[in-house]
Amino acid sequence: MVITSSCEIQAEINSKYDRESELKAFDDSKAGVKGLVDSGIAKVPRIFIHEKHKLGGNSGSGDYKPTIPVIDFQDVEKDSIVRCEITDKVRSACENWGFFQVINHGISLTTLEEIINGVRRFHELDSTQKKELYSRSETRTVTYNTNFDFYQAPATNWRDSLYSVMAPRPPDLEELPAVCRDIMTEYSDEVMKFGHILFGLMSEALGLNSNHLKEMGCAEGLYFIGHYYPECPEPELTLGFSEHTDSGFLAVVLQDQMGGLQVLNQDQWIDVSPIPGSLIVNVGDMTQARN
Template structure:
């Protein structure tokens, strides 16, 4: 869907004017905007009927139950298979209480729905900060902006000072992150074992030392057919644990088909991500040469 803009259209000025408000997409919605600004309109169609095939309704990413030491070998095999064939899987019985998951989602909402005067103090494009919010990390370089706002908090190895985090979500950010670090260690152990390595191999390489938390927010859009909440992308990190609400909306590309990730109450989505995927492929190739 292509936007019709005049020859005098100055995209750079519109991007800067939007960013200078420091209110993000939420600010546009609060202002009662009824049309999507040109900077958000994507040149390619948003929907693709080829990706809405019956295959999509039949295929779901793997769901792995982490409960039970008696089936540990089965869990390791399931993780190996999910990494090799999907790069994504959901985990259940991971040990994080549902209360914590619900409060984390609520904390993200509370931050993004704070009073404007209070929230804009956190708005920044200085990505060296340990806590900040922004609309579109790549606003000035992407072909089109996405209809989303985000906050980022570095939680390890150096967590923000207590006063650097907003009070509406501070406590749950800390509690949720502590739980996620423990789940992350479990996953690193499973990744290591799935490759035939010692359980602490990836941990000893320093793969458990860093953690940052992203809180994405997708306000209601007046013309959803013209824009996206998130562009097609891969994650460059070591691996990502995703908490999505029960409204869903997350899709993954599998064998050239977009597959909806069906939300499961209490589940977390694991994205193997680029760096870990490259590491796994390297070790798989290496191990095959010495067998």
């Protein structure tokens, strides 16, 4: 009788695992994670398993329950005293968090709800209707795929994404998916307006002229990403988004009421509870002071 240890069994399984082949097979299907779910899978494919997260989440615990700052932009362009108060809050949030939520930002709740619905409509199309947009080419202005770092990351995240460059050179309207074409254009126009206000406040928070960051070109570009997280049969084994930092750009994030976003503060992961109608600003690494 031969006794084989569990370590030996696992080693044999690992030796037979060809990740590159599984990645290519999945990518060639052009059906995305949603395609897996539609096929009725009951197990998460190995390419999506995050080994370090198998034993549970890494959220904060205990009595320390901070939340990212919430800043009200009401009358930011109408009242100079209010603007100074808001600028101080933006400065503090950038210095201490790098994240903050904005309410009364000027974009209607209808527009925010419709862009979420529009992205959902696209991702819930039959896979045959989305395949022509499935690509990893950086030369295309509108694409859809699973994970931009699909072949480089140690584990694949459980999400599909719709991408489009919306400024300074927007795509032809015909290139955008018909099910969300109008709302992508409307939402992008509104976010650009919000961005101009935000960069003005950040400039003032730095003690500079309000047009400083805009004159540097910081407000010229807009890259739209619409993430979609299909229902997962084994959510404890994978992630929708891996921990990361955003370098070189400022992100305006809109999450639905399911939430799920976390930020790292004082070595603890903090849940960002969604506020209806709010936008989340991630200043990324672009405003980090460097010696």
